[in-house]
Amino acid sequence: ETGVTQSPTHLIKTRGQQVTLRCSSQSGHNTVSWYQQALGQGPQFIFQYYREEENGRGNFPPRFSGLQFPNYSSELNVNALELDDSALYLCASSRDYEQYFGPGTRLTVT
């Protein structure tokens, strides 16, 4: 296993609600990247945090936000959920180039 954990593993929400997903990075890793992966698609980069600061963002609206804590764990928040937000949300921690992925959170929006 990678040592990266995510919670919860599964989540069902209704449209318009808000959700917070959590990620604990591997020890010694100061960078966390968040990805959205729809069924049958590759991971889509949402944003990355490096030493508690956002270090770049993909093509996701502002209702996707996040933060990173001093222990380098991270949260992804999504407001005003839409049906298309249903996906597997992956976080990956890294120190150099290699990314270590957590098991993901499967979010279903109904």
Place this chain on the structure above:
Amino acid sequence: GQQVMQIPQYQHVQEGEDFTTYCNSSTTLSNIQWYKQRPGGHPVFLIQLVKSGEVKKQKRLTFQFGEAKKNSSLHITATQTTDVGTYFCAGPRAGNNRKLIWGLGTSLAVNP
């Protein structure tokens, strides 16, 4: 914008046949990484290639980085059912080595 493309999208082979997936970037890459994702699982890092023309082997897997550092390939010799999954290539965004742009992946199915 910067793009990473992979072909084919799907590949179905008989166990024992070879398999190759190709990755092409719209820009020169400082490095390229390959990941494997099993059905229901998460991406797992396989390898990183850095040098122009670099070739690396991992048992039956051979990875190659093109001379122009814009394309790469993964070749599996004599596939086994354990090779089933989706293979992704990913390259760093221009100006930021920490952020990756991912291809859409090649899904490999192996008939026993």
